Amino acid sequence: MKKFFISIVFALICLQALAQRQPLTVSGQLKDSTGVTVIGASVKLVSTLDTVLTTSDLNGNFTFRNIKSSVFTLSISALGYKAITKSFTLERQRGQQVLTLGNIILATDSRQLGEIVVDGTPDVLVKEDTLQYKADRYKLKENALAEDLLKKLPGVEVDREGNVTAQGKSITRVRVNGKDFFGGDVKTATQQIPADLLENVQIIDDYGDRANITGVRDGEPERILNFTIRPDRNKGYITRGTVGAGNLERYQASVFAANFNNARQISALANLNNTNANIFSLTQGTGGGGGRGGRGGFGGGNADGLTNIRSLGLNFRDEWSKKVTAYGSYSIASRDNNTFNRSFQEILNANTVVQNLDFSNADNGNLSHRFDFNIEYKIDSLNYLKITPRFSYATGDAVDISTFSINNDNTPFSSGRINDFSDSRSPNFSTAILFNHRFRKAQRNLAITADISTNSSLRNQETENFNSLASNPNNEEYQRQLIENDNGNDNLRLGFSYNEPLSKTAGLEFNYEYNYNNIKNNRTVLSTQNQNTTPVVDEDLSNEYEFQFVTNRFGLNYRVREAKYNYSVGMGVQPSVLTGNAITLGTTTRTKVVNIFPSGRFNYKFSRTKELTLNYSGRSNQPSYNQLQPVTDNSNPQFPVTGNPNLEAEFNNTFNVRYNNFNAESGRTFFTNISYNFTQDKIVTNTIRIQNSAIGALQETQYLNTNGFYAVNGFYFFSKAFNDKKYTLGFRGSANYNNQVSFISNQKNIARNTVLSQRLQLQIQPKDWLEIVPAASFSYNVNDNTLNERANAKVNTWSFSFDSKIYFTKTFLIGTQADKNLNSGFNSVSVNPFIINAYLEKQFFKGKTGALRLSAFDLLDENVGVSNTVNSNIRVERESNRLAQYFMLTFTMRINKFAGKNNLEPEMGEGQRRWRGGGGGRPEGSF
Template sequence: MNIFPRLFIFLLVFVLTPSYLNAQRGEVNGIVKDTTSYPRVANATALVISAKDSILQKFTHTQKDGSFKLVGVPYGNYILIISHPNFGDYTEEITLSDSIKIISKDFFLVQKSILINEVLIQRQRDVKINGDTTEFNANNYKLLENASAEDLLKLLPGLKVDKDGKVTAYGEAVNKVYVDGEEFFGEDPTLATKNIRAEMIDKVQVYDKKTDQETITGVDDGEKNTVINLKLKDEFKKGFFGKVYSRAGMPNSFDNGAMINIFNNKQKLSAYVTQSNIGGNSLSWSDRKNYGASANNTVYEDGYMYTYYSSEDDILDGDEGVSNSINGGTNYSNKFMKEKLGLNASYSFNSGNRDILRTTNTRQSINDSVYLKNDSEQYHASLKLHTPSARLVFDLDSNNKLTYSVTAKIKEVKLQGGYYSETLNSQFDSVNNSERSIDQNTQTTNYSQSLLLSHKFRHIGRTLSINASLDINNSAKTKYVNTRQQYYNGGLLSRKDTLNQKNDQDMAAQTTSVKVSYTESLGKKWLLELHYKPTFATSSSAIFSKVKDPIGEYTLSLDTLSNQFEFNSNKHETGFSLRYTNKKLNSSISISDELGEQQRIDLLNSTNNKSLNYNAINPSLQLRYTFPNNMNLHLRYSGNNQQPQINQLQPIKDYSNPLSINIGNPTLIAAYEHRLNVFVHKYSVQHSKYFYANISYNLTQRDFTQKSTFSNEGITRYMTINGDNTSGISVWSTIGRSILKDLLRVSIEYSFYTNNGNNIVNDVKNRSFNAQNSIGCEFEYSIEKVLNVSLKYNLSYGTNKNVGTITTATNITGNSIGTSGKYNFLKHFYFAWDYSYNRNQSNTATAAPYTTHMLEANGGYKLFKNKGELGLVGYNLLNQNNGYNLYQSASTITRSQHNVLGRYFMISFTYNFSNKGGIHKNGDDDDY
């Protein structure tokens, strides 16, 4: 009986044969039910895809009783998806392992009629929030053929575009728009938003831009710099596109321009030219920047620079005036050496003229007296500006990278004009009046470059980077000034001053800084960063004032208004940062110590030499937490030492404005500012619901306070002292969603701003409190490609309280309502409008409510297969644009008015052209 061998084999087979089906494999089973009507869902599909690469592992269908079984699923991490055509998908992350061999439960599906259909069926409608980047899928928004990127940005929740094309994201201004990660005419974002077409864009990313060095070290300094990146669709990366437009009107207004872009994957070449004389309607956002004094200051990393500004230089800040200009430029970018070397170079020029006519009325309460000041000004300015710049990124190898960038600004501004001002007391008697006329020519050159070398060691997280930068600013100004002041006492002329001088002002400044940063990872989640940054800044300024000699030539030196000095500022910053990151939390804490010295040398009078030393500690903390369901929280805190400037301790005497004299305060010490900011945002795909809130609080200890004495002649002498603590809160929040089957978008915006301040006038302390509340709502209705209408209403209430010897309080209530839209009809016609109405009412007896009405409209016909548009544009149709501004502060109310263009019409023609190399028509295979 040979059963033993058989038994042996039998046992061998059954015991030793590994059961492939059960080892290392698990099972998912369950019953699929409906949340509402029928209890069981048959014919649903249950499948598992691997969590990391979405590869389909197993699938099955539910039986009539709703049950299913997925067997033989290898251990691992998966996403379980249960779906049925009439229900919304159910997804769940699951893991099968030795400890979890079987997952068995009930699954509930929600009927699609309950969930809004569009959201689920159009799966592409998603917004991804990843860290601090919000990415919108542009494919969800259907716009007309030649709609620009700007038109697309207007539809994205949280983004707003104003009439001039300036974009704000979550309340923060966006200063740069990148195209496919590259600079595109870096200085002016509207060149990207107005010229890149919406149909070319695949995704729109909004994020906080870090500097190159921050990107390598992984630690950022907490400064917010919101930028937008337009990622293009692959088929549009090849080909050319552009537009030509021409507008002309009576009597002599014109606005023309052309732009062409040639893209060939890695290579991009763009060029544009514009010519316009309707700039006064709303001075283009970029033109404003070009004229402004801010263009004189290159942004270099917090180096101190002493600059001597006479009051005229403020004239060109702001957006007043009527202008004409010619602007143009070209931008080139390419990648070489198998994408190791990237180059982006651009050049732009701006040339134009601007005429400003402005009248201002100010009512100032000084303790118990009231003074009225009336000014009227007229200026003509002309500008020539050239801006070449380049940026090189070189990946030497996978561990070493070099980034170099250089920008130059060569500018010439000519200004001629005059100013007349009078001050009256409450009895309308003259206190003083003055007249000034100037003729000046300023030439400035700014040149800045920076080089970043970074090295990654083999040990992950260990990096060393060195960033060196050099900034040079030179400016030469020649100014002819003619002034006459008259002072009155009790209504009678008591004193008269006249001066006719020629000023030559030369300024040169140079700042060099190097930041060395070393990072080391301490485990998977912690990173330590150490840095040292010395900055050396030196500047010199010389002003030569001359008056006319007996022959009438400017040769006699006027020493009281001439000076020559040098200013040196060196500082050494050492610090460290500690960063902790896990899946949901990204946080860092930094402390840096700043040791500095400043020195002012007066080359004409050494008694004016002054130096100071300081040591400051600046901590900062930042936190970013991602909640489930697309909600993000950012928190930032920083402490900053506010160093007084030498000019506040001991000023150089400046007699260019005899009515306002700065006396120094050598006992002034540093103030300290605490800033806290919290930003929350959440987005839900259903109904495009979103919520953003940005809350900031700041507190300044020993804040710099102005102490002034106002004489009977109307001359103010002021100095800076350390005053009480001041604080402020600002809140900006918006909530919105789509209703009525997603056709109507509603949003509500609420903002709140409060701060307090001090000043001392004639030894009486005045405390001021400002608060401003504003609430508004906006409705937007759109029918794809046919109609876009928006209606907004805003109510604001501002109070201003000044507590001194008397307490005064003023309130301004503002109401504004506006509507804008565009309607496309009869296939080829279009009509667009923009109307706004504002009413500001102040509660002071002397102020009457002020109303403005603005209406702009245009309409036309589309030609050449919708590539061209021929139309009529009307600006300021109600002829009520009058450049009115109302400004209120602790003790003053200022009303000003400047010149603007009146009503006018133009005939406009636009032609868009493109040749998409590699583009496929509908139904083509590659277009999947």
């Protein structure tokens, strides 16, 4: 018995020793005394069984794998910090394979040279779906805003209205430290946040919260901006106010205030002006506008019409506990716009071309509320919950008085006028829920999502149509309609995604999504053709229609993630059922389609600044109720529209290739993107030529499904910086080809639309007191039709711009903006506006916190909006009024104060988007 007991003890000791010899993973993070992470540090681990060396990454993290001993010594050295040596004797539980050392603090070395700063991070960092720019690498003047910084970033453009594009794609949302700022509103963030507040600017292709958690990317991403705040700027406040008055009764007033206290951020913004300066670019119903009015600039002169804007917004963010983060915003905006349009429309028929010349004067007013909130609950280290309720409510009214003249193949057909009056209200509510569970086994993950929304709109419209046929000009036909459209849309979407690891670098991902969409449309039409008669219900034009669109999407993907590359390949199956019920007519339709499609994504990282990404995705799109309901809408009697209840859902396929390359040594940047899109069962129009002398109808629009629609789009950007970024030369170009399909009197027509553009820009800043940005661009737009060549067109536009800012003393500056367009190929537009803006500014007080500015807008009084659009068998040339010449005197005062250390955990850094919902990057639990 004694020998048996000794044998048991000996076996246990051997097992314990064997367990201790299982390979370990040792990790930690380096920070300095202020909490700033230390990157590029040399970290050496020495034990009786190991001697290994590594460096800390962009977040100060270091990791050693396959360590055989839990007793070791670390030697750490970094430029600007005192070297340290630290011994560790760690105890681990049986089966434990990961040891975390936590934060290791490095003391600064007082002997470092103050004039020399060495930073291992490149100006532009490329990481899969994210481009990161270091904000302090770009030369800016004092008091510059985030918008001024964006204008200097390679591949990023900001137009005159403040709209931002990156690599040829529009920015739709802005976040600050990974959280939506004012609901993601772009102009609010870019035109209010000071540039010296920012540490990094990140351009992210965001696939949604679930993708940010699981790493599973599906569908088309949203391109967003994320601003990360400097560590020494997360405690303090910003205040900025502007008041101004000008001739022609122009006025503006705005105030922005924000308080930062580590995790808590509170911001408020108010705006009042009649200079088209719409700060809230995403507020429902406000539309248009933009520009620099909020900061005493040139207003929104490039927006169509004349607009009065009143808006107020509040933004909140806080960490209620170590586990709960809350953030959201509320905004209210009122907008009144008057726009005069002159449009020339060419409508292609089989053997003829219909020309419609229209003059309209429209007044639109709306009031909108928007509220959104987010609660993120880190239940524990394995479970995460995010709930996002949103609510909006908009009301509007519009008056549109127009006259028209229609020619049929250059022969007068009819003329008349239309008076249109409408009012509407639209309440919308939605809630999104995301739950994620990480299993204890590494890389095993389950994500569950639920989205519930209910949207409705009620629109009352009154139209009067006076029409005279050219064949009988003395007989004016009259039609008056009272139309009520009561629409509702209830949507439920449920999904889950499960990751199962097969190895350290490979795994399987299963996903499923159920989508139920129930849409109701109750359309009531009262009509009369006698001015002295009260309209009565028209049963032929009224209808109550309801349809449901249900999809079940199943997916299986094999995913591999290596140090240099990652890829996923898989297959998806999506059956969809579309059921329509015309209650008034007593008819029911039902269509069922099963789509089977591959999925794939490949990413190869040549270096931290060079990367290649290929991606394919597919998804179905449902028809709208206007396309489905089996009644005729003849609110425009000359061009009635009839729905088709037998339509099937479209299925859209997208293939995309993207390559990014930034060379820090040469200052050279190159971005390119090519995408191919084709749609199966594309919903297109079928225009039927009719001749109805009673009401002057010319053609009816119907809908059907067809194949053959595809589009190819290419974009590139190249820039080269010279002489320490004092001169930067940039080229940007795009090529877009759309093979659009339509039917004309049941005959198939292919409209081949090609748009080529090229832009050259030079940024010149040889001295601190001088900034000059000249640019020139050319666009070529050609449209060819296979059925009838008579509507073919070629439109060319040369555009020249010049921006400058000159400080001729330390506190006096003069700025200019000039834009000249040269258009050719238009049939009805002959204007080539030359817009010149200028301002003279005097800065006051310590730190130049006050500024008095005299601005002159459109000195030559030539501001006019011009556009050319092509859609299947219709081409439209449009000319509209814009805010013309005026002068304004504004005074701006700002007070900023910041202090404090970095007490916030980085939220959008490389590898730290696990629970933040910030988009991009490699989340925990993904391969």
